[in-house]
Amino acid sequence: MNKQPLRKVRVNLEEHGYDILIGEKWLEQLAIYLNFISNSSKLMLISDRNVYALAGEKVLHILREAGFQVHSAVLPGGEGCKNLTVMSWLYEQMLGFGLDRKSTVLALGGGIVGDVAGFAAATYMRGIGYIQIPTTLLALVDSSVGGKTGVNLPQGKNLVGAFYQPGLVFADLNFINSLPEKEYLTGLAEVIKYGIIWDKELFNYLEENRNKVISRDRSCLTGIVARCCEIKAEIVGQDEKESGLRALLNLGHTFGHAFEALTGYKGFTHGEAVAVGMIYAARLAVVRGLISRSQSDRIASLIENYGLPVSYGDLSAGDIIDSMYRDKKTVAGKIKFIVPTGIGVSEVVSDVAEEQLLQILKL
Numbered sequence: 362m363n364k365q366p367l368r369k370v371r372v373n374l375e376e377h378g379y380d381i382l383i384g385e386k387w388l389e390q391l392a393i394y395l396n397f398i399s400n401s402s403k404l405m406l407i408s409d410r411n412v413y414a415l416a417g418e419k420v421l422h423i424l425r426e427a428g429f430q431v432h433s434a435v436l437p438g439g440e441g442c443k444n445l446t447v448m449s450w451l452y453e454q455m456l457g458f459g460l461d462r463k464s465t466v467l468a469l470g471g472g473i474v475g476d477v478a479g480f481a482a483a484t485y486m487r488g489i490g491y492i493q494i495p496t497t498l499l500a501l502v503d504s505s506v507g508g509k510t511g512v513n514l515p516q517g518k519n520l521v522g523a524f525y526q527p528g529l530v531f532a533d534l535n536f537i538n539s540l541p542e543k544e545y546l547t548g549l550a551e552v553i554k555y556g557i558i559w560d561k562e563l564f565n566y567l568e569e570n571r572n573k574v575i576s577r578d579r580s581c582l583t584g585i586v587a588r589c590c591e592i593k594a595e596i597v598g599q600d601e602k603e604s605g606l607r608a609l610l611n612l613g614h615t616f617g618h619a620f621e622a623l624t625g626y627k628g629f630t631h632g633e634a635v636a637v638g639m640i641y642a643a644r645l646a647v648v649r650g651l652i653s654r655s656q657s658d659r660i661a662s663l664i665e666n667y668g669l670p671v672s673y674g675d676l677s678a679g680d681i682i683d684s685m686y687r688d689k690k691t692v693a694g695k696i697k698f699i700v701p702t703g704i705g706v707s708e709v710v711s712d713v714a715e716e717q718l719l720q721i722l723k724l
């Protein structure tokens with residue numbers, strides 16, 4: 362029987378718009394929704410070890426049953442494999458399996474797999490199709506949508522990459538069941554981000570329904586994932602390549618990337634680092650008179666109530682500032698910060714003096 366998606370969100374882009382199909386326990390339906398791909402073309406499933414062990418064989422079986430020729434490439438996983446060495450290994454696998462310009466990549470996994478597989482698709486033979494099958498909450502609400510792909514360099518995160526949109530995002534909420542608590546929380550940090558930058562109602566909802574959200578209540582999650590995808594689709598639809606509005610999605614990320622880099626990507630998960638970063642972004646907004654202290658406290662409390670970290674531990678404020686200046690989001694030597702100007706509204710500030718950063722980092 363053909364099971365329908367629970368929700369469908371369209372990413373409207375002039376030339377390469379696509380659907381985000383959100384369903385539950387419906388992986389078996391995947392092949393039906395790949396009917397726009399000719400089954401004479403080869404597919405390559407890219408995953409990481411954990412996700413492959415969970416669902417890799419199943420996905421291969423579903424696709425083969427539907428007549429696709431599909432090969433798989435399994436990454437070790439973790440931020441450490443988001444690099445150029447892994448990319449060149451992947452290109453070799455793709456060539457070895459005989460992928461051609463008509464082939465399609467399927468990214469089955471979290472943000473790491475999505476970013477790496479998406480970049481492989483963006484660059485292999487100058488670009489082949491790819492499908493996102495997100496399996497972490499972070500990937501479901503954020504990284505699988507919007508077409509940012511890429512890898513890290515030793516000098517910093519996401520320094521090489523491409524804007525390259527998938528042909529489809531096929532989301533199965535069932536993947537959330539097996540997510541470790543820490544990974545679930547990391548995704549919730551990005552959910553909270555949407556509430557702060559864009560949607561007061563979502564923020565209120567997260568405040569009022571903490572226990573349901575934490576316990577992964579299914580109807581609650583469907584609503585949250587769909588709402589976050591709608592927000593991301595709306596923002597990306599207006600500013601695909603981040604010339605303005607899309608930058609708002611980086612709330613907490615300028616600080617967060619510094620925390621991640623300075624702890625060798627081991628001290629914090631991405632979402633944890635962003636959570637702490639959002640607290641500092643709100644403090645920056647307070648010292649600049651853009652938001653009230655009580656609203657900033659409300660943001661910090663929400664983050665804390667969800668069990669996310671609220672401090673950067675024993676890192677040095679000077680190192681954090683140096684690391685932020687090295688981040689690619691520096692334009693002409695100036696760091697851009699996204700700051701909340703209320704609950705559900707935010708803006709970019711780019712004239713922040715180092716002394717002001719020192720002041721808030723020491724708060």
Ligand SMILES: NC(=O)c1ccc[n+]([C@@H]2O[C@H](COP(=O)([O-])OP(=O)(O)OC[C@H]3O[C@@H](n4cnc5c(N)ncnc54)[C@H](O)[C@@H]3O)[C@@H](O)[C@H]2O)c1
Binds near residue numbers: 439470509
């Ligand atoms: N492209 C974008 O727009 C964008 C946006 C946000 C974040 N990102 C990137 O995403 C990355 C982080 O992604 P992530 O948090 O999903 O990390 P991840 O991909 O490493 O996944 C986290 C862990 O969970 C495991 N896992 C995945 N799905 C699982 C499941 N269903 N059950 C059990 N375990 C599962 C993975 O194997 C991994 O160990 C970062 O590199 C970040 O820069 C990209």
Ligand SMILES: [Zn+2]
Binds near residue numbers: 503614
């Ligand atoms: Zn992020």
